[in-house]
Amino acid sequence: METLQQLEEKLKIQLIQQLNLAEIKPENIVSDAPLFGDGGLGLDSIDALEIIVLIEKNYGLKIVNSEKVKEIFYSVRTLADHIYQNQKP
Amino acid sequence: MKRVFISSGNIVSPLGFSAEENFKNITEGISGLQISGNYSFSKEKFCVASVNEEKTDHVFSQFENPGNFTKLEKMSIISIAHVLKASGINLGDKNSLLVYATTKGNIDLPDGSSQLKKYDESRMYLPGMLRIISNYFKCANEPVIVSNACISGLLAILIGKRMLDAGLYKHIVIAAGDIVSEFTLSGFKVFNALSDEPCKPFDAARKGINLGEAAAAAAISTEKFSGADEIEIINGASSNDANHISGPSRNGEGLFQSVMNTIKNFPVDAIDFISAHGTATPFNDEMEAIAFSRAGLKDVPLNGLKGYFGHTLGAAGLVETIISTGASKQNMLIATKGYETHGVSENIHIIRKTEKKKINTFLKTSSGFGGCNASILFSKT
Amino acid sequence: MKNFISRYCIVRDSKINLNGKIIFEQETDLNSFLINAYRKFNINYAKFFKMDLLCKLAFIGSEILVKETGMLSKYKGNEIALVLSNRASSLDTDRNYLKTIENKENYFPSPSVFVYTLPNIMIGEISIRNKITGENAFFVSEKFDPELLFNYANSLLASDKTNCVLTGWTDVDKENYDAFIYLVEKTNPYPGTEHDKNQISALYYKG
Numbered sequence: 001m002e003t004l005q006q007l008e009e010k011l012k013i014q015l016i017q018q019l020n021l022a023e024i025k026p027e028n029i030v031s032d033a034p035l036f037g038d039g040g041l042g043l044d045s046i047d048a049l050e051i052i053v054l055i056e057k058n059y060g061l062k063i064v065n066s067e068k069v070k071e072i073f074y075s076v077r078t079l080a081d082h083i084y085q086n087q088k089p
Numbered sequence: 090m091k092r093v094f095i096s097s098g099n100i101v102s103p104l105g106f107s108a109e110e111n112f113k114n115i116t117e118g119i120s121g122l123q124i125s126g127n128y129s130f131s132k133e134k135f136c137v138a139s140v141n142e143e144k145t146d147h148v149f150s151q152f153e154n155p156g157n158f159t160k161l162e163k164m165s166i167i168s169i170a171h172v173l174k175a176s177g178i179n180l181g182d183k184n185s186l187l188v189y190a191t192t193k194g195n196i197d198l199p200d201g202s203s204q205l206k207k208y209d210e211s212r213m214y215l216p217g218m219l220r221i222i223s224n225y226f227k228c229a230n231e232p233v234i235v236s237n238a239c240i241s242g243l244l245a246i247l248i249g250k251r252m253l254d255a256g257l258y259k260h261i262v263i264a265a266g267d268i269v270s271e272f273t274l275s276g277f278k279v280f281n282a283l284s285d286e287p288c289k290p291f292d293a294a295r296k297g298i299n300l301g302e303a304a305a306a307a308a309i310s311t312e313k314f315s316g317a318d319e320i321e322i323i324n325g326a327s328s329n330d331a332n333h334i335s336g337p338s339r340n341g342e343g344l345f346q347s348v349m350n351t352i353k354n355f356p357v358d359a360i361d362f363i364s365a366h367g368t369a370t371p372f373n374d375e376m377e378a379i380a381f382s383r384a385g386l387k388d389v390p391l392n393g394l395k396g397y398f399g400h401t402l403g404a405a406g407l408v409e410t411i412i413s414t415g416a417s418k419q420n421m422l423i424a425t426k427g428y429e430t431h432g433v434s435e436n437i438h439i440i441r442k443t444e445k446k447k448i449n450t451f452l453k454t455s456s457g458f459g460g461c462n463a464s465i466l467f468s469k470t
Numbered sequence: 471m472k473n474f475i476s477r478y479c480i481v482r483d484s485k486i487n488l489n490g491k492i493i494f495e496q497e498t499d500l501n502s503f504l505i506n507a508y509r510k511f512n513i514n515y516a517k518f519f520k521m522d523l524l525c526k527l528a529f530i531g532s533e534i535l536v537k538e539t540g541m542l543s544k545y546k547g548n549e550i551a552l553v554l555s556n557r558a559s560s561l562d563t564d565r566n567y568l569k570t571i572e573n574k575e576n577y578f579p580s581p582s583v584f585v586y587t588l589p590n591i592m593i594g595e596i597s598i599r600n601k602i603t604g605e606n607a608f609f610v611s612e613k614f615d616p617e618l619l620f621n622y623a624n625s626l627l628a629s630d631k632t633n634c635v636l637t638g639w640t641d642v643d644k645e646n647y648d649a650f651i652y653l654v655e656k657t658n659p660y661p662g663t664e665h666d667k668n669q670i671s672a673l674y675y676k677g
Contacts, residue, residue, distance in 0.1 A: 248622070254625065257621060327607070332598065
């Protein structure tokens with residue numbers, strides 16, 4: 001069973017690939033830095049929708065509650081946390 | 090600049106096969122939207138406004154064998170033929186042009202749902218589809234195809250007007266069409282843009298669009314049509330928000346610019362109503378409210394017609410213009426079906442009830458993916 | 471009223487041609503070609519990598535012209551019209567989107583692909599990059615149509631609202647690509663070419 005940290009590293013690679021973040025390397029992404037907005041990776045609303053697809057495709061988790069989306073998608077860490085806690089064993 | 094007039098036109102939609110039939114249903118508050126679970130790609134139910142293909146085939150069989158044409162081609166040919174008959178225009182004349190607006194053309198072909206007898210990849214290309222239509226009408230000039238997202242139908246009218254202004258043609262038939270397909274349903278769904286219930290433009294509880302399908306046509310000319318209650322195209326403009334490719338700008342800048350260019354020096358209190366885009370997404374309707382308010386149009390009665398037709402994409406601008414010209418001629422304000430509780434931050438005046446009112450001038454607007462916007466001012470002569 | 475084609479750019483056959491001079495050449499697939507051109511011209515715009523091939527192609531052509539002509543310092547954003555055209559609309563990307571929905575066992579429609587399934591999105595991308603807010607139009611035709619673009623650009627320039635038109639043809643379809651983008655202005659700042667149908671046609675076919 002992989003650790004939370006391993007999951008974070010895997011997520012960084014998947015995000016770069018799924019969101020076409022071609023100029024960014026996994027080591028450039030700080031796990032607890034914001035993903036969205038000016039300070040972060042500069043992701044936008046379409047990226048958020050793609051992340052929803054990524055999570056369903058790679059981890060079988062459906063994200064339905066749009067209120068919670070902002071919390072879950074805050075950073076790589078919060079995303080990994082959500083997957084870690086909800087993933088089927 | 091020449092004076093350019095627009096004819097009554099034709100609409101093929103779930104509400105009928107003529108502009109009159111569509112208009113009558115709308116004034117009676119009837120909507121073409123229905124909850125449908127008939128899609129093979131999903132168990133889900135969708136709220137859509139679909140044109141009945143059997144009825145279409147029945148009407149179309151007076152023209153040609155339905156098996157040789159796609160759904161959109163049939164709807165379009167019916168619509169254009171009606172307008173040619175009513176106006177006496179002949180597309181085989183070198184002085185005439187067909188301008189056709191669509192976002193996706195025959196995008197239902199890969200579905201397998203098409204009734205077209207033999208699959209033909211060339212029909213997936215818009216010029217391929219228009220070749221079929223052009224051959225049917227023996228067009229002397231190659232049709233001009235406008236594909237500019239959801240402003241296509243309205244933009245096509247503006248483009249046609251500019252061509253007439255330049256003296257390039259004597260008569261232009263503006264036509265438009267789009268159909269509902271797995272392609273568009275799945276795409277808008279993944280964008281969380283679809284409502285599973287009839288849409289509620291400008292309403293506080295609005296949660297998204299319904300897709301609809303329609304074909305429409307109207308003639309424009311520097312010559313008057315019927316002589317009584319002619320509608321003239323006064324001015325128009327398009328613009329871009331330059332903000333985001335799918336979301337509208339938060340301050341409605343692009344739409345505001347387009348409207349300001351269109352209404353220029355026209356007195357705001359002489360505009361009798363606005364036919365807005367009103368897709369019923371949280372962002373679009375809010376953006377429009379802000380733009381209209383900035384333009385000083387807060388008190389002008391405004392409606393959205395997508396509660397009757399759904400969002401007909403490339404056809405929307407033309408369908409909604411045709412209903413609005415009908416409303417002008419009948420001196421009526423049409424209610425915004427689906428609107429109950431005011432749900433935008435600006436206090437714009439949304440029409441709740443269909444009722445009589447003297448109309449001279451109306452403003453039509455459209456907005457679309459890619460940040461585009463268009464508006465046209467129409468007036469009785 | 472005479473207008474002028476001040477500058478043009480052709481992207482075709484593994485080459486980028488600016489006003490008759492080859493400024494970049496590389497025999498490779500279109501995606502690599504465009505990314506390498508992006509790097510060669512020191513374009514710094516992360517959103518480029520999210521674009522589909524059609525938008526990447528239009529973007530590179532317009533970037534080169536914008537830099538070359540200095541049009542953004544000569545004209546306000548709302549004075550510039552964007553009028554583009556092609557044959558295949560967004561079919562190349564439509565096919566990619568269809569791939570994400572055709573397998574019902576592995577059904578994951580992609581929002582980032584879907585957003586590019588309209589040909590006018592390239593106008594949106596160019597607008598956002600350069601803060602261009604003027605008139606828009608996207609036409610689809612079987613072949614490049616010099617007469618249509620000529621007439622429509624003139625029509626826009628005849629108004630006092632539009633003072634320059636970035637226009638042309640940008641097509642991507644399966645393995646084939648072809649872009650011819652040019653700038654039409656009311657005055658002629660360089661030894662340019664008079665804006666007429668024959669000139670447009672000559673530049674398109676011969677470069």
